[in-house]
Amino acid sequence: MEKEGYNRLETLQKIAHQQGTPVMVIDLEQVRRNYRRFQKNLPGVQIYYAVKANPAPEVVRTLYQMGASFDVASLPEFHLVRDNIKHLLPQEQQEFIWDKIIYAHPVKMINTLHELEPFKPLVVYDNFDELEKIKKHCPSAGLVLRLEVPNEGSAVNLSSKFGASQEDALALIVKANEAGFTVEGLSFHVGSQCTNFTNYHQALSLCAAVFEAAEEKGITLGNSRTGRRILDIGGGFPVEEYSAGAPRFEVLAENLLKQIQAIFSEEIEVIAEPGRFLVANAGTLIVSVIGRAFRHGKIAYYIDDGLYGTFSGQVFDHQLYTLKSFRDGPGEICTIFGPTCDGFDTVSPNTNDPQYPPGYLPRMELGEFLYAENMGAYTLASASNFNGFPLAKVVCLNH
Ligand SMILES: Cc1ncc(COP(=O)(O)O)c(C=O)c1O
Incomplete structure (x- = not known):
């Protein structure tokens, strides 16, 4: 049971503000x-x-x-x-x-x-x-x-x-x-x-x-x-x-x-x-939107973690993680790219493949946070520093 008065999403955002992103919060x-x-x-x-x-x-x-x-x-x-x-x-x-x-x-x-x-x-x-x-x-x-x-x-x-x-x-x-x-x-x-x-x-x-x-x-x-x-x-x-x-x-x-x-x-x-x-369900990753563009007629976001980092679980562990916004708003299909120079570094492509769905988010602003749950297993463990990008920080919650 979570403690009374504990607001998980508020806590995650507070940690992201304090620590910077990408940050993996382990409960x-x-x-x-x-x-x-x-x-x-x-x-x-x-x-x-x-x-x-x-x-x-x-x-x-x-x-x-x-x-x-x-x-x-x-x-x-x-x-x-x-x-x-x-x-x-x-x-x-x-x-x-x-x-x-x-x-x-x-x-x-x-x-x-x-x-x-x-x-x-x-x-x-x-x-x-x-x-x-x-x-x-x-x-x-x-x-x-x-x-x-x-x-x-x-x-x-x-x-x-x-x-x-x-x-x-x-x-x-x-x-x-x-x-x-x-x-x-x-x-x-x-x-x-x-x-x-x-x-x-x-x-x-x-x-x-x-x-x-x-x-x-x-x-x-x-x-x-x-x-x-x-x-x-x-x-x-x-x-x-x-x-x-x-x-x-x-x-x-x-x-x-x-x-x-x-x-x-x-x-x-x-x-x-x-x-x-x-x-697995004890780890939540928080990332920031670092760039935004229209690609092929759709909104595309660039975030500060990707397939070479914590999302490496999508490659090696064959799991897909859903990025969510901390705020409500009408959603739209979007593409989500990782931070590296490689085109393969695409976290959520804009595709019709049900096995590999596109992102679905309200319109995000630069600097806003996104989070993905159930990322505690085989994610950071297989992340690399490719292109010089640092690994996500780890913060452990003991509430
Ligand atoms: C020998 C061995 N034991 C245990 C595990 C953990 O497996 P799981 O995370 O599916 O519980 C693995 C995973 O590769 C393994 O190779």
Whole structure:
């Protein structure tokens, strides 16, 4: 619940006046609400926040305080988490707790493995060469095997790049076992922004089959600390705010729980790696109109952020963000361009393509602010300084 008397749009404009634009406002209370919603609907599932979605240190600290663990996929992400949570640990636990982190990238650089080695990390693998590399450069690791699962209909496909095939899975477990590793469990990713819940159901059945095949070979997968097998159900949990009619998380969670209870024994430790679900609707971007012109008979606005910046999510994450005015007024179709010299840098084109709609705004004046909601995930994280334009500032609200 927002505090009484809190006016969100007024607050956003005040921040834009104080900080200048472009500015990304992250509502940490919304991050907490998302976390609680996930926990409430998937009780007992430990959340490993996928840092890549939004690596703002305040987000990492907020989620740690809520009880989250973390999914990192590079050495800088690993250090970001470590640096931000070490000092938050209670005095008696100053030793860093390494099972708070899973290194979820199945293919790691050799220097990364060397740096991870002293921490006895939990790492993901999905191929034979990686196993060799881990054995040589990070023999203290605990392993999670990632499986290739259907990514049908998800906004971002990951299965073309990662995941052991069902045919290879058993051999990879046997080989790891022979090399002296503990395979602590299985993981998968159904593709990001997964609205086709069948992907999850097929992935769970596949995991059950691989656990069973290993058992038949006399290998029991298990977490060396808890004795329980890890079932890492990955990310993909969809953000409803992106599009009308998106399926509800509650429905997915209920089905997931039912299936997990039906096909796995109690010795299972279920973890998940949500990224966008925790942060997407917590981020609002505010930009300024820096130029205005008539192009091809239509009004066109130039703004101070674009596809090379925070709107890079439209390129890499395949999401569209709607720019809105802070004031009412009769709307008109418009084109919205980013600030760089590239024609591709068009945030809302003037097209008839329903997949890529034009902007619709009241007539804007130079210097006026616009805002776009649901921009907290995979936006600033993939922004660049192309053409010399600085990245949006980040302001975190803790109301
Ligand atoms: C291994 C892994 N885990 C978790 C995530 C987070 O996914 P999402 O933001 O869809 O929840 C990703 C995203 O690419 C990923 O690659």
